[in-house]
Structure formats: C-alpha cells, structure tokens
Amino acid sequence: MTLAGFEPPPLVWETLGAVRVAAERFPGGVIDLTVGTPVDDPPAFVADILGRSEASRGYPPSIGTPAFREAAASWVERRFGVEVGPEQVAATIGSKELVAGLPQWLRLRTPDRDTVLHPGVAYPTYAMGARLAGCRAVSVPPTATGGLDLDAIDPADAARALCLWANSPSNPTGALDDLDAVAAWGRSHGVPVASDECYAELTWGGPPRTVLGTGTEGVLAVHSLSKRSNLAGLRVGFYAGDRDLVAYLGQLRKHAGFMVPGPVQEVAVAALADDDHAEAQRAIYRRRIDAVVGALDAAGLDVAGPGGAFYLWVTAPSGDGIDLARDLAERAGVLVTPGSAYGPHGVDHVRLALVVPDARITELVERLGAL
Template sequence: MGFTPPPYPYDRLAELRRSADAHDGGCVDLSVGTPTDPPAAVVVRALAESGAERGYPPSVGTPAYRDAAAGWLRRRLGVDLDPAHLAACVGTKELVAGVPHWLRLRSPDRDTVLYPEVSYPTYEMGALLAGARAVPVRVDERFRLDLSSVDPADAARALCLWVNTPGNPAGGLDDLGAVAAWGRAQGVPVFSDECYVEFTWDGPPRTILEHGLDGVVAVHSLSKRSNLAGARAGFYAGDPELVGYLAELRKHAGFMVPGPVQAAAVAAWDDDRHVDEQRDRYRRRLELFAGILAAVSIDVPLPAGGFYLWAPAPSGDAWGLARRLATEGGALVSPGDFYGAAGAGHVRVAVVQPEERLRLVGRRLGCG
C-alpha cells in the first residue's frame, strides 16, 4: 500500500481549539512554539533592503552568513570554528527530517535512527520518511538520554543519534560530552539539536562542539532565538567530513536559504541584545504561567531550558487536562503523546503569548 502519513499532531487539536475560541477574547494558543514577539528592527531592515532577491543564493550560505554564525558560536558558546565547517539550512526542521535519508545514501548498510523517547516528533518522522527504523532511546527522570539502554544491535545499525539540549518538550539538559563520547565509541554520528540554547536556565549555554568536532554536528536556528520562524534560517556545523558531505548533497537538491533571509540572518546572528530581551520575556512568562497552573492544583517544575512547561496531568490524563484548559481557560495546549508514547501523562505549554494573554487564561480559570 505504500507509506500513509499519520495525522499531523497539531491538526488533532481542532475540537479543543473550537472550545477555546468560544471564550470572549478567543483562544490563547500555547500549543505550538511559534514566536509572537517582533524580530529586531535591524533584522527586518536587512531583510527589506538587501537587494539579494534577484540571484540564486549560495546553498551553503554566503561568506557573510557563515562568518556571522561562526562569530555567534564564538561569542555566545565559546567555540572557535572555521566557517568552512558550517553551512546554512532552510530553518532546521527540513534538515532534521532530511538527515536520515541523506545518511542512508552515505551508509546504505545502516538503517536505524536513534532519538529520545520524549522528543520533537520530527526525529521519528524523519526516519520513517527515509524508510529507516525509528528507535527511541529511554530518558531518565530528568528527561536526559539513558545511553546505557541502547541495544548494541541497534547501535551497530544506527545512521545517527539525535540529542536535543535544551530539550523539547521537557527542557532537559543532556551531558553532551558523554553523548559525544558514546557516539565516537559506537561509530554513530551524533546530531545535536541546540535551537533552544539561548534559553538555558540551569547553568551556562552548552554545545556539543565544545567536546570536539569528530563525529558530531550541531544544529542551530534563528526561529526561536530571534523570532524568525517565518524566515526559515539556520545552520549545521561540526565534523568537516559530515558537514561537507551534507553540503554537497544539498547543493544538488537545491536547498537554499533565500538571499534576503541570509542578509537578515547576518544581522540577527550579529546582535545579542534582542536575544537577551527575549530571554527575560520567556523567563517571566514561565514563572507567571507556572503560578497560574499551581493555583488550579497543577504543579509543574520550571524547565532547565527552553520555553515550555511540561505539566503532569492529574491521573495521567493529558487529553483530559488539555480539554479542561481549553473549555475553562480558553487555552490551547499540546497533549504529551505528540512527543512520544512515554510523554502521554503530561501536557506541553508553550509560553509564547504576551503576559496579558497568559493572565487572561488565569482570570478565566478563576485565579487571576
């Protein structure tokens, strides 16, 4: 019969959205991590005034794009990387979804993608779209990878291991040095999705590239950091052979960040002030909404990183909690099974809405 795509997770929320929309003031959408705050003016100006819309942009990124991204890595994460070991991608979701397919071309004797059992759905979907085996890796009580649980037979067949720090949805922080060492010992490339790194709350921001480039690739995005999800701009960096292979393949397939977006990205990577302001917004919102949930007897810890609250549902009924928040509070949240069967007892709350909208939910719930 061939492959039949499953329902897109967020399309399953249509009924709950109708319930939330029925409130005066409408739905407060906390289901998807879509930024609602404006990007920096300097970034919008660069997007509008680049004059780069006429020609084909370099697939790997312009020299200015790669230099700006490398400069950001050096400034914010303490990693001095040759820009030649870094390349642009069209956001990062397309890269996450495409990597298994491209790695199967590189290593046709392997057929397995390892990824955290509670995680961003595209790690699993990328494997399925490539006709590969999607094998979840157990996580511990702090939602960190338990690599001791990986079956050696699965490691021997692995095209790659995905790690996500800070993690979506639960905000966990993995030991990236240990993950890199495991990958090298097993001969498994490690892809580290670090798109929430600027929103690390427990300790300093971290990257797998701190632990050497051999066998690892870090993936970064402007979507969350700079409120540019609609522009689709990111990069991948690390192991020269892996990055070079992917860059050459992607040239042939025509993956290109549009020229004006590349110009805007240079401005975004070069400016840290707007990111610091966004960090403050998300921290305030996390604390505010955790307090609102606590007032209705839903106790949720603040995450170690990211801008999601990972809330345990009473009696483990995540859809019941999502329905209650929609019908009583007019808030749309995501049941945890969107992020793997092991997440089914939680809901994810993306604190992307302004504080006044979050307080509106609190008033509807009778606690604000």
C-alpha cells in the first residue's frame, strides 16, 4: 500500500548526476565548488581543548554553559559594538538546525500564523523549515542590490507571518542587506525577524553588521563558528537577541534535548575569544576571491566581487545556469551549483564556493584561463 505524504527531496548536490560525471572525467580530476564546507585548519588550540576537557561526563546545559554565553555576548559586543547580556544568548548545534526548526517552534507559540517569509534567492533550508512545520514558505523578491524588497511583501502575507528570515552576507549571492530596515519592518508589522549572519566575519563591503544594531526587540541574530573558525564538524553556534524569544526557545529546546557537547562548548569559548585566527582566515578567503574573480572576468564571464561570504554568483551567458554548470564541468572539470537551487530568481546564475585549498585555486585559475 502506498501512502500519500511528504517525500523528502534530495539535496541539490545529489541531483547533479551527469554534470558531476563530466567534471570527474576531466584530466586532473574534478574541482568541486558545490558544498560550502571549510577545508582549512581550525585553530591549533582546538585539539588540545578536546583532548583535556572533562566536560564529556555530564549533560551540558542546552542553552549553553555560562562561559559559552558570556563568550558569545562578548564577541557580539567586540565585533559589532552591540551590547547583549548572556541571558540573551543561547547555543545551537550549528546554525542549520535552528533555521530548519524555528518555524515549528514559533507556530507552537503563535498557532494562528502559518507563513515563513524568506529571501527570494536563498539557502533552501529557510523554505524547507516552513515545509517541515506545515507552513507556507513565501519568498521575498530581491532588490537590485540583492537585499530583501520589503515593499514587495503582500500585506496579507505579513499578517500571517511567523517570521521573516534575512541573510546577510547572502548565501548564495554574497549580497549585503540593510538589516536596520529589515528590523524596522519586522517591528512595525509585529513579525519576528531572524537574521542569519553566519558569514558576518567575511564581510568585504565595509564593517560587519547585525540585525541587533538598532536594538534586540523582536529580532534574533543567528551565528555559527563553522565558517569563522573552520569548526563545521563540531556543530556549534548561537542565537542572540529578543529576551522573550531567547527564553522561550531556550526552554522549548531543553525539552527537545538540543545540546552542544560540553567539550565543544569549551572550544567555542576559546574560539570566540580569539580574533587572530579569524583575521588570518579572512585574508585567505580574500586572496582566493580576488584570484578567481580575475580569472572569471578574463574568461568573459560576468561576475562581481561579493559584498561578503566566500561565494561567487556568476551570470550565465545563455541565461540558463544549468547550461553554464554543464559547460564548466565539461570544459574545465569545475563543478558548480546551478542557481536554480536557490529559487526561481537564481535560474540565470551559478554559485561557486571557494572552499578548496590554495593549490586547487591555482589550478582553477589556470583552467579558467584556458576557456
């Protein structure tokens, strides 16, 4: 008997099929620029802390240890000039689980609302979180500069909205948004704003910015150590902001058993206190971005340096990102993500994640130069 119900879709990288095969056949092998997973070494102190930690015996606090919450609050103040108390911070098992879970938790709190607003060119988990909660996912079109076109939000959708997601710097485009304006829109419409800021340390267009810049009322900033400190494998991040929202989510998540392992929280405390390794990683990504932007430009492809993050958002000459992905795979052995994976507004682009070692970046530049 076949039952009708939700069928989880494959991740986009599981659907590349023949394009991946073509890239793998290229002499020298594939240069895979699809998944944005860090490849550089984490700080040297990570292994030492994990090796000597005694925090693995007992259950860690779901909301985060006092030391972790204090370290996160101190980092927010140091990085953004915004003061939040430790009681306005709570731990996450990386940031993706919060992105996927937030709609169902907010709907328990506000059952008469059923809509998740998210960027029109976006990381797919914003929409998937809505689907998992049985909610409507409604995309907000991008402005000419890649931010949220707040004026395009239908008042009827705003009245039903559980939350509005922002993402700046953006995955996949690298665009920067006006987070002050986003926060103001949320407050004026009574809609909580969740701002995914996991690439904030990799902001190239001016200083890093946060949705907390005009206050914490009605907003949450979501951060991760995955990109900043190359700790994607340890799964640790945090959210900070509105006192009531942080308290509500923290209490709910205790019941659900969301806990960052104790030794990992100790690593996070040290990582958040150390800016030197983050600055060194910034310099590495900046060098890679500049080299590949130059190579793409020389190859006749339309790309601009991103406002932030380590992605390049490249326009497809034919207007079809899948065509460009196939062409790069066949002619250069370069595997990229078609922009259609990030919504209908992205169909004419591809995304390149510059998360391969420097030796492969050099080879990538050479391959692009031969196009």
